[in-house]
Amino acid sequence: MRFDARAAAMLPSGDHITFAEFPGLRLQASGNRKSWTYRYKSPVDRRMRQVKLGEWPATSFAGAIAAWEKSRVARDSGTELSALRRKKKNDAARPSPHDYTVGQLCRDYLQGYVEVNRKTKGGAEVARMFKAMPGPIADMHAATITRAQAFDLLESYRSTPMLAARLRTELGVRGITRWMPVVFPKTPRIGGRKF
Numbered sequence: 293m294r295f296d297a298r299a300a301a302m303l304p305s306g307d308h309i310t311f312a313e314f315p316g317l318r319l320q321a322s323g324n325r326k327s328w329t330y331r332y333k334s335p336v337d338r339r340m341r342q343v344k345l346g347e348w349p350a351t352s353f354a355g356a357i358a359a360w361e362k363s364r365v366a367r368d369s370g371t372e373l374s375a376l377r378r379k380k381k382n383d384a385a386r387p388s389p390h391d392y393t394v395g396q397l398c399r400d401y402l403q404g405y406v407e408v409n410r411k412t413k414g415g416a417e418v419a420r421m422f423k424a425m426p427g428p429i430a431d432m433h434a435a436t437i438t439r440a441q442a443f444d445l446l447e448s449y450r451s452t453p454m455l456a457a458r459l460r461t462e463l464g465v466r467g468i469t470r471w472m473p474v475v476f477p478k479t480p481r482i483g484g485r486k487f
């Protein structure tokens with residue numbers, strides 16, 4: 293069976309197209325998108341399952357066939373595809389606090405919050421600060437940072453108190469720790485001055 297792009301484009305929501313040469317491969321229409329899926333019987337419990345292979349037209353018919361072939365080979369070898377995908381998604385979504393470094397935390401905060409919610413100039417300034425300033429602790433695990441280490445980092449910028457205060461703001465209660473679980477201490481003091 294040849295793939296007909298016009299028929300795919302006109303496919304009403306809730307319907308699907310199957311392909312006899314590729315058992316289990318479907319183009320399903322739902323709402324405003326069309327997705328390539330692979331329906332199969334689980335090698336573990338013999339129940340019907342399905343995994344998404346991509347979206348049409350971003351994934352072409354040939355790309356869907358290649359993904360279908362890979363999935364079929366994995367299923368034939370005894371792998372539970374949907375469980376594997378769920379595990380990958382969960383592992384990627386939740387980094388372990390013990391593996392999360394301060395550098396990664398700063399990068400994620402910059403990409404997930406600062407670049408989205410701030411103007412370009414302010415975002416560029418925070419990016420510059422995060423690139424240069426957390427150097428000594430950037431490779432340390434964020435969950436293991438102590439109050440003394442955070443204080444020492446801020447103390448190293450004592451000669452530029454405004455810069456130290458901005459870094460403290462971004463790393464502290466009003467910045468990363470509001471966006472992520474508390475990693476840095478709440479109120480370190482530099483030279484008797486509260487930041």
